[in-house]
Amino acid sequence: xxxxxxxxxxxxxxxxxxxxxxxxxxxxxxxxxxxxxxxxxxxxxxxxxxxxxxxxxxxxxxxxxxxxxxxxxxxxxxxxxxxxxxxxxxxxxxxxxxxxxxxxxxxxxxxxxxxxxxxxxxxxxxxxxxxxxxxxxxxxxxxxxxxxxxxxxxxxxxxxxxxxxxxxxxxxxxxxxxxxxxxxxxxxxxxxxxxxxxxxxxxxxxxxxxxxxxxxxxxxxxxxxxxxxxxxxxxxxxxxxxxxxxxxxxxxxxxxxxxxxxxxxxxxxxxxxxxxxxxxxxxxxxxxxxxxxxxxxxxxxxxx
Amino acid sequence: xxxxxxxxxxxxxxxxxxxxxxxxxxxxxxxxxxxxxxxxxxxxxxxxxxxxxxxxxxxxxxxxxxxxxxxxxxxxxxxxxxxxxxxxxxxxxxxxxxxxxxxxxxxxxxxxxxxxxxxxxxxxxxxxxxxxxxxxxxxxxxxxxxxxxxxxxxxxxxxxxxxxxxxxxxxxxxxxxxxxxxxxxxxxxxxxxxxxxxxxxxxxxxxxxxxxxxxxxxxxxxxxxxxxxxxxxxxxxxxx
Numbered sequence: 001x002x003x004x005x006x007x008x009x010x011x012x013x014x015x016x017x018x019x020x021x022x023x024x025x026x027x028x029x030x031x032x033x034x035x036x037x038x039x040x041x042x043x044x045x046x047x048x049x050x051x052x053x054x055x056x057x058x059x060x061x062x063x064x065x066x067x068x069x070x071x072x073x074x075x076x077x078x079x080x081x082x083x084x085x086x087x088x089x090x091x092x093x094x095x096x097x098x099x100x101x102x103x104x105x106x107x108x109x110x111x112x113x114x115x116x117x118x119x120x121x122x123x124x125x126x127x128x129x130x131x132x133x134x135x136x137x138x139x140x141x142x143x144x145x146x147x148x149x150x151x152x153x154x155x156x157x158x159x160x161x162x163x164x165x166x167x168x169x170x171x172x173x174x175x176x177x178x179x180x181x182x183x184x185x186x187x188x189x190x191x192x193x194x195x196x197x198x199x200x201x202x203x204x205x206x207x208x209x210x211x212x213x214x215x216x217x218x219x220x221x222x223x224x225x226x227x228x229x230x231x232x233x234x235x236x237x238x239x240x241x242x243x244x245x246x247x248x249x250x251x252x253x254x255x256x257x258x259x260x261x262x263x264x265x266x267x268x269x270x271x272x273x274x275x276x277x278x279x280x281x282x283x284x285x286x287x288x289x290x291x292x293x294x295x296x297x298x299x300x301x302x303x304x
Numbered sequence: 305x306x307x308x309x310x311x312x313x314x315x316x317x318x319x320x321x322x323x324x325x326x327x328x329x330x331x332x333x334x335x336x337x338x339x340x341x342x343x344x345x346x347x348x349x350x351x352x353x354x355x356x357x358x359x360x361x362x363x364x365x366x367x368x369x370x371x372x373x374x375x376x377x378x379x380x381x382x383x384x385x386x387x388x389x390x391x392x393x394x395x396x397x398x399x400x401x402x403x404x405x406x407x408x409x410x411x412x413x414x415x416x417x418x419x420x421x422x423x424x425x426x427x428x429x430x431x432x433x434x435x436x437x438x439x440x441x442x443x444x445x446x447x448x449x450x451x452x453x454x455x456x457x458x459x460x461x462x463x464x465x466x467x468x469x470x471x472x473x474x475x476x477x478x479x480x481x482x483x484x485x486x487x488x489x490x491x492x493x494x495x496x497x498x499x500x501x502x503x504x505x506x507x508x509x510x511x512x513x514x515x516x517x518x519x520x521x522x523x524x525x526x527x528x529x530x531x532x533x534x535x536x537x538x539x540x541x542x543x544x
Contacts, residue, residue, distance in 0.1 A: 178406060195409055196378045
């Protein structure tokens, strides 16, 4: 029982990180109907930016952990947002209106560019980071097994939930959110209502990239090691999460992220760690075969 | 009378297909002008070309004296032009209220009281459906919503594309009455595209006939209604 509870906590924490990345995939898919394969690499860039910021802050003598985390979060999200904007501007916008595969190929190219850029500028070796917030609270003890909720996990869960709540508010209640949904449903009509659709698409990339960067920071804090390749695996898993939840659906992305996090964690705990990625990707295959619209994907009939 | 909108020699292509072949058309302030023509004549293309999507390859489109033919769509639509497009294009996964808000994009929600009241007076049905999703409305209600949404921006010029398409005669009457009422009370200028030539010509001050991307006839509504070639081509068997 205690063991199960511990896995549940670990799985949900990991799932939150996947969920944050998945939101970016699903948003971009919703609005321009393409899979932004460079999104995972923006997440990776976010993790590196976080490492750089944390190292610099500790070098400058900032010892307060909450302050260092807050500054890092803002820095990483801000710079990654710039990356997201640039990627859209350089690699996708010029291809809008061309055949469907063109932006997809461009996205894969962009992903390789970002990976190689980080590999060359930061080195190919794994970067470790000392644990920032050791310890936690013991929830219960059973047969000498203590269920731990670490401070780090709490930070991850709280930050993610806060961001998702703010983001949900933005999409459902604000004028910008309505414009984004309008572009998602009918871009031409959105233009006819005076919405600058190019700008709205840019903003979507910026927000997605900022969320991915926060996920990068969380990943760095959780695992303590990063390299230039983490964007690929995490990206494909978050993409799986988005498909599992129903691509285009925001709650679906979070739900899918949590599901992938739990599956991966429980698989590692009960079967084998080596095969955890196999488990996660088998889900992708099964979902695509048996439930192509995902958990919350829509199949609503539209009247004409 | 001053021209709100004037097109001269407007030519539009879809790929290699020429949809408009040098269209000249004028809409004056306070007028209801109708454009009638058969399926595929280019009526909707003309409406969309005015809004810059697709762009006119040749010719001039003047709105209040300014050439708008090279402007981005969203800038054209912020000049006091609104379109209720062919097929209504309601945001089906947004509520009726959100659809109306979309019409007034860029204005604060709190400042829209009078605009909303105007729409509800015109179409009380929309008020009852406010929190319902656009996609669940009936065809007639969707048409009311499309017009209501267009009115939310307080346009000076309303482009109405086939508001009667697929609707029961009673609903068509209601919608045409609403257009007449708006024009009479607020002086709204309307460019109306219709297949339902009889109703449209009775409503409009002036009309144009579009055939294969070219204007072939123009005149007052009553004048066009009386012409035998119009009766033969567009009205026989089609009138109510």
